[in-house]
Amino acid sequence: MKQHFSWMIAAGMIILGACQKSVDNPSQEDPKIIINKDAASLQKRVSKDGTGVITMNTSENGRKASAFAKSTEDTAQSNQYPLELIAEVAPPSYQGMDLRATNVDIEGNYAYVGYNREGATYLGGVSVFDISDVQQPKLIAEAIFPSTDISSVKFYQGKLYVSGATNLDKDTSFNSPAVVGYVTISNGIPTGDFKLFDVPGQVATDIAIANNKLYVASGSNGGLSILNLSSFDGEAYVSSEDLRAVTVMTNKIAVLSGTKGITTFTSAAELIRNITMPVDIAETQRNIDSYGDYLLVAAGKNGVQYYNSNSGEKTGQLDLPTDLPSDIDPEDVVTNGVSNNEGLFFAANGAAGLYLTKPTSDNALELLGSLDLNGSANYIKSSGNYIFVANGKGGLKIIKFTEPNKVTNSCGNNYPAYTGSSWLNVNSNDKLYYSGSAALQGVNVNDVLYFCGSMTVQNQFNINSNGVFDIHGSFAFGKYRGNTTMQVNGTWNIEGSVVIYGDLNLNSGATMNFLGSGSSITIYGKVTKNNGVTINGTFTDTENKLK
Template structure:
């Protein structure tokens, strides 16, 4: 690698509020930025198609599938609960659809960047309100008709971006690669922005650490170190085919398709280089970090986990087996993400998303696989959210509930049985914790304290009593899943029904305590002789 200092004069700047180009009076000229805050129009991009309970496929089930075998009813229930709460269509401009490229999360807000593959320069940034995990809202977006946006980061009230712009449309840029920022007020883009040229055809990623921007550019680019306040260039290190950068404690790590992982000091000096298996040139990949360890999306080599100080590889997860009827080239690890609650995620193209945790000696332990419609090209997880960019360009937003401890003050054991829970007549079963189930059939007493999801079947028969103290999610939207209640259902906490609810004659629902809520997305069939008691919030007024 060759190092040299970037001259400040090498930067070009474009002001979003000052677009006085010589051909500005051309009525067909694209605007520099388009800000959309039309709540009704933006809301139409969020869909419930596919929404509902998801199953984290167990490692044993994954192994059977690789052999062409089917799942078994005796598969153990998972303790990781997952719900697809929304799908979001990507923005379009003049009929051209973009694709999601990155996600950054800050508190109750998520920021998503977009670009357009191929020769067309087109990108944008969307802002989501995720304060209500069940109902994310698309608040606003800024579109750039002549600029791709590869990555976005929130910092100090601004959205910092990396990407590429058309030098044909604006020759004031010295190279297509750009970094810059978009001003926001109350998380709404104001229309004011600045872009600066950086070496390379496209800036593929950025991170911000100690008041400095570390931006990487692919192909013939490198690592740029820039003051985040003044955008003064402080250092530039050439390196081929850079894909991604992540901030760590007092250093950054970059991923190159040819040079592996390299760590740098905060002033841009090389600390360590870690060689990786050969990858496809200029393919989409990224890197993330947990403490002093880096997790790498390594394409056909799956997920790689390294100690960034020693360079030792301590963990690896191979790519999944190729599903029947899928092109092998479509099964590749494109993206990785570490959630600070201890989970790792990898986007594996047509094979969905893997979920893992750190095992003994800093290894990686696969927990299961999430089978999603379409191709999973990017993943980002923080808190209780998982964002997955799919092959059609949009986003899947997934709610995650991690294993919980007993909050009811009883001594009931965690449920560790089959994914199909059956309570026969004469049986009384009491459990706590978290359980992701395929089906539940209650003929006597089932008491559950904690969090439960049920994907396919949920029946409370005439002599059955089902107590849920905590949270329950059931079914899938518009997929023919129906919860049937013939007996007694006691609810303390929150319930979400993505499918339908049938309350037959004699059915009883008792909402206990204060703060109970029920959200039903499907239809409700309420026969005569149904009793509903207690105080509760009915989100869509379906029980009246």
């Protein structure tokens, strides 16, 4: 295996390993990597258009794997999974060619997104997002690889490890197109230290790291390569057809093949077990994830599958939806990716959007709900409070996710969770107290509504003249430029964080009380403040809309 690296500074960017292009253009330089740290320019690709509260369909229809269930105003039941689409990100472009997102890794305050170019052109990239502010992800740096696709990214101990395929016509020092390597990272920013190494195969589809080893899956004449993480020396290699993905478990390695299913190995590449699966479409993107001793599989046209890695038994499966609207081609409905977020599983189903599922006590899969994203979901990664979804146009959707089990009850009470209709009406003489998390379509308050936890409301919120709404925790409302307006005629008590994607009308007699210290409010829409409005307390107005 070869390595190559050199670097130089040019035009405000770091350009590494300059050499000549193919014989078609022998006089032109072909940089191996171009690093852009102009955060102000990069941030222009991050858009608020279309953002706001989104609601998962957890109705009976939304929990049927055979049905396509959009999240609409008619969804009768509330649910405990607050979601906010907080950003849409256009893909990077190089010489007029747009890339598409292929892989995401999230580590600490940063998210790293890999890109490639579909078709015959070798072209890839990596974007770095600062996600320290869960409400405001920032695109702070980017690396473009003009002659190398990026299939997978993984951050580990100050380096961003990458895998992909490089154009041998542009660099004959490699023995095969499949490559792995790293870019050194400092405070989330690529520094310019960059190396690539070749492995057998046409493309290195995925990587995993454990025990100072780099595990590499390569498809088409490739296999599983085990490399020393420090030296990149090869320690073991197992030939295998059409490998799509690799994941590290507690005491084993698992790889996914499009032709042979799942194979598990020891850390030294000794065979443990073969798990047969139906043959998949050749050379398409799929992945696997693990949860304890179980493997979660994006099984293409076979939906989501769940296997016991010790016995090889398939214990759970969620089929793809078949009851599709007329404007969706069944060929575009396919499970491309899966992600485990501490026992909650997400699946990207192409034109059918997302599934949320979890394992049951007997290790089957329970479908909790579905989410339509008005586009094709081609890859998914969920970690902590984030869901990153690669969409059909090449860009990203970034979703804020609140896990019910992690909602903090700061009120010191034992109020029940809200489990009623997605349209919550508080009648006169009603005094309702709830805690936990709730995702709603609309709320109408005529008396007292006290909520401790996390609440999202998608379409309508009215606090009428005798109404009192207390929120202690987090609250989000509306759609950005989506014709949603929160009406306040009564009293709104706030302790925590509030985000209003739509407009806010503070009508005569309205009162906003910010309790304690540390509360914040973010309003992206228009604020109308009429005469006789009172705002009390200390708070941070991030967009300066309440002056």
